[in-house]
Amino acid sequence: MADEKTRPKRTAADKADFKRELTEVVPHLRAFARGLCGRPDMADDLVQETMLKAWAAQERFNPGTSMRAWTFVILRNAYLTDMRRNRFRGDYDEGVAERILTAPAGQEEPIHLSDLHRALLTLPPERREALLLVGAGGFSYEEAANICGCAVGTIKSRVGRARAALTDMLNEGTIPQRSIDDDTAHRAILEELDGVVASGSDGGDDD
Amino acid sequence: MPSSDDSPESGKKCESSNDKGTNPAETPAWTSGLKQLYDSVVDEPLPDQFKDLLAQLDETDSNPEAGSASDPTGKKPSDMGKKA
Numbered sequence: 001m002a003d004e005k006t007r008p009k010r011t012a013a014d015k016a017d018f019k020r021e022l023t024e025v026v027p028h029l030r031a032f033a034r035g036l037c038g039r040p041d042m043a044d045d046l047v048q049e050t051m052l053k054a055w056a057a058q059e060r061f062n063p064g065t066s067m068r069a070w071t072f073v074i075l076r077n078a079y080l081t082d083m084r085r086n087r088f089r090g091d092y093d094e095g096v097a098e099r100i101l102t103a104p105a106g107q108e109e110p111i112h113l114s115d116l117h118r119a120l121l122t123l124p125p126e127r128r129e130a131l132l133l134v135g136a137g138g139f140s141y142e143e144a145a146n147i148c149g150c151a152v153g154t155i156k157s158r159v160g161r162a163r164a165a166l167t168d169m170l171n172e173g174t175i176p177q178r179s180i181d182d183d184t185a186h187r188a189i190l191e192e193l194d195g196v197v198a199s200g201s202d203g204g205d206d207d
Numbered sequence: 208m209p210s211s212d213d214s215p216e217s218g219k220k221c222e223s224s225n226d227k228g229t230n231p232a233e234t235p236a237w238t239s240g241l242k243q244l245y246d247s248v249v250d251e252p253l254p255d256q257f258k259d260l261l262a263q264l265d266e267t268d269s270n271p272e273a274g275s276a277s278d279p280t281g282k283k284p285s286d287m288g289k290k291a
Contacts, residue, residue, distance in 0.1 A: 015265075019261065019264060019265070022261075022264075023261055026253060026261075027248070027249040027250070027251070027253065028249055030248050030249070030251070031246070031248035031249045032245075032268070033243075035244065035245060035248075044254070044256070044257075045258070048256065048257070048260055051257075051260055051264075052260075055264050077278045113240055113243060113244055113247075116237050116240045116241065116244065117244055120241070120244075125247070131241070132241075132245070135238060135241045135242070135247060136241045136242055136244065136245035138242075146268060147277050163235060167235045167237070169236050170235075170236075191280055
């Protein structure tokens with residue numbers, strides 16, 4: 001980072017490296033996006049938007065660091081921006097999810113994946129996101145905190161609450177039909193986004 | 208029902224006192240399902256639209272400064288990836 005100012009113009013090889021790494025994370029971007037917004041078509045739109053933004057900003061990527069973490073930040077911010085424009089509100093499509101998310105054939109799953117996904121989508125967005133990053137994406141709490149721009153303790157708290165809520169819903173069969181358009185949850189995450197944009201880092205508290 | 212080993216009633220209100228979250232003993236049954244949801248998308252063949260987009264990236268490159276003015280991560284580059 002010492003040579004930040006004098007960093008040479010990116011060579012064709014740099015760009016090729018970047019593109020290769022970007023290509024590798026596209027499937028992960030799709031998985032994260034689908035977990036976030038629930039609709040495969042919108043999720044893929046979000047991924048394309050993310051890829052273009054990442055490509056345009058590739059000079060800001062530090063080679064050797066995690067491309068997946070870096071692009072997840074871009075995807076997350078694009079999602080929040082879209083959500084703020086109400087693009088995703090109440091858009092969870094039951095039929096599509098049932099088709100897409102039924103467990104792969106041949107696997108016996110005691111819990112229906114469609115139920116799990118539906119339950120996931122009823123969580124407040126910031127908890128859903130935290131659980132996706134840690135529980136599905138395999139990020140550490142520290143990495144997830146970096147991606148979300150908040151404290152590690154906040155991530156731990158969100159993951160813990162998300163887990164408790166999912167366990168309750170799945171054990172008791174009380175999955176709401178849809179509450180992805182929960183006003184309170186949206187307000188919370190939009191306020192957090194304001195914080196992120198304003199300060200450039202710390203997102204503040206959970207609840 | 209295989210409600211595993213933790214006490215479901217007392218552990219329910221897991222406030223910040225119980226934010227460890229990673230204790231394998233209290234990993235709920237759906238945990239593997241969550242990973243499976245994610246992995247099932249990761250393992251999907253990449254749709255053509257993404258291959259097309261990747262192929263086009265090199266072409267958009269002819270005007271390299273386009274759109275690079277703002278940082279889409281909204282953070283300083285030094286904030287990211289230092290723990291990766």
